[in-house]
Amino acid sequence: MTAGHPRRALQLVQNPERLHWHDQAVWFVRQKRDIARSFVPEWEELRSLASQIKAHALSRLPDYLEQFESRAKAAGAVVHWARDADEHNRIVLSLLRERGVTRLVKSKSMLTEECKLNEHLEAHGIEVVDTDLGERIVQFRREPPSHIVMPAIHLKKEEIGALFHDELGTPEGLSDPKALAEAARVHMREKFLAAQAGLTGVNFAIASTGGVVVCTNEGNADLGTSLPPLHIACMGVEKIVPSPRELAVFLRLLARSATGQPITTYTSHFHGPKPGGEMHIVIVDHGRSRILARPEFRASLKCIRCAACMNTCPVYRRSGGHSYGVTVPGPIGSVLARQRDLPPMPRKSFRAQWRDRGRAR
Numbered sequence: 001m002t003a004g005h006p007r008r009a010l011q012l013v014q015n016p017e018r019l020h021w022h023d024q025a026v027w028f029v030r031q032k033r034d035i036a037r038s039f040v041p042e043w044e045e046l047r048s049l050a051s052q053i054k055a056h057a058l059s060r061l062p063d064y065l066e067q068f069e070s071r072a073k074a075a076g077a078v079v080h081w082a083r084d085a086d087e088h089n090r091i092v093l094s095l096l097r098e099r100g101v102t103r104l105v106k107s108k109s110m111l112t113e114e115c116k117l118n119e120h121l122e123a124h125g126i127e128v129v130d131t132d133l134g135e136r137i138v139q140f141r142r143e144p145p146s147h148i149v150m151p152a153i154h155l156k157k158e159e160i161g162a163l164f165h166d167e168l169g170t171p172e173g174l175s176d177p178k179a180l181a182e183a184a185r186v187h188m189r190e191k192f193l194a195a196q197a198g199l200t201g202v203n204f205a206i207a208s209t210g211g212v213v214v215c216t217n218e219g220n221a222d223l224g225t226s227l228p229p230l231h232i233a234c235m236g237v238e239k240i241v242p243s244p245r246e247l248a249v250f251l252r253l254l255a256r257s258a259t260g261q262p263i264t265t266y267t268s269h270f271h272g273p274k275p276g277g278e279m280h281i282v283i284v285d286h287g288r289s290r291i292l293a294r295p296e297f298r299a300s301l302k303c304i305r306c307a308a309c310m311n312t313c314p315v316y317r318r319s320g321g322h323s324y325g326v327t328v329p330g331p332i333g334s335v336l337a338r339q340r341d342l343p344p345m346p347r348k349s350f351r352a353q354w355r356d357r358g359r360a361r
């Protein structure tokens with residue numbers, strides 16, 4: 001738990017009706033996950049296999065990252081290395097500035113939340129539009145996501161209706177989810193058509209092919225990368241899987257664990273830029289090598305951000321994501337947040353390898 005959590009939790013705890021509603025909404029998703037997993041007899045074997053694959057990939061991370069870089073370059077992508085959030089933000093900003101981009105569409109990326117990219121770009125005059133519906137809702141409210149898969153799970157449909165009335169001019173009192181989604185779709189289409197660049201996160205990066213995989217349910221990553229000429233994909237170093245064979249294991253686990261779906265509606269594979277376009281991949285450390293260097297915390301890098309631990313956790317369900325005060329809330333977020341209290345790394349750290357690598361370029 002992070003400092004100040006009990007105080008921030010009061011907002012939900014002091015409102016029993018809302019607390020119960022949030023608890024039930026999140027628990028409902030956890031139950032969907034249980035049903036989905038019941039249809040996969042080899043579920044526990046899959047989880048164990050996924051854990052072993054991640055452990056293996058983490059044990060050879062520099063090799064796999066190097067292989068990924070060379071294959072991605074061979075496919076026509078440009079690869080950048082960022083030591084931390086500042087460097088990541090600088091790289092993205094300079095890519096946009098060099099091409100005169102002032103309008104960017106973004107699909108969901110917890111890494112860019114972690115790096116506070118939106119704030120950085122907006123401070124430099126770039127319009128950033130989050131195109132995942134839940135992300136767009138919290139962006140309108142100028143608040144962070146409260147959940148890593150369902151960013152606006154803390155809001156009721158009536159509150160979203162009032163927000164859309166203010167922001168999009170929908171009729172007052174409209175709260176039908178289908179009608180609200182349609183209004184958002186119309187709004188977003190305009191943004192997609194006007195965008196000069198699209199930025200995505202990365203769910204998995206395949207070392208043997210140099211491709212990246214982005215999972216969404218709304219197809220927003222696909223529109224955001226197929227309309228504008230420039231695609232920037234931002235990934236943490238831990239997103240590496242050795243080959244497409246291992247990818248299959250994670251794709252079977254991710255959507256079932258996250259929302260109870262057999263697979264996400266869109267599982268998009270990007271291998272290099274589209275014809276006439278540009279693709280840039282930014283590989284980000286931002287403290288991950290520090291975690292990797294500490295055996296007691298290393299397993300936290302296996303996380304595929306499915307959010308099942310949040311949906312399960314009674315503390316998360318009854319205190320809400322914003323009460324944690326960090327980018328990734330809930331059980332895994334509490335482990336990741338602890339990294340901030342660790343002593344500094346020894347001099348020649350894993351992180352320094354990325355720095356040396358960057359200097360050599």
Ligand code: SF4
Pocket residue numbers: 257302303304305306307308309310332
């Ligand atoms: S730690 Fe939580 S979010 Fe990460 S993979 Fe496990 S259940 Fe999913």
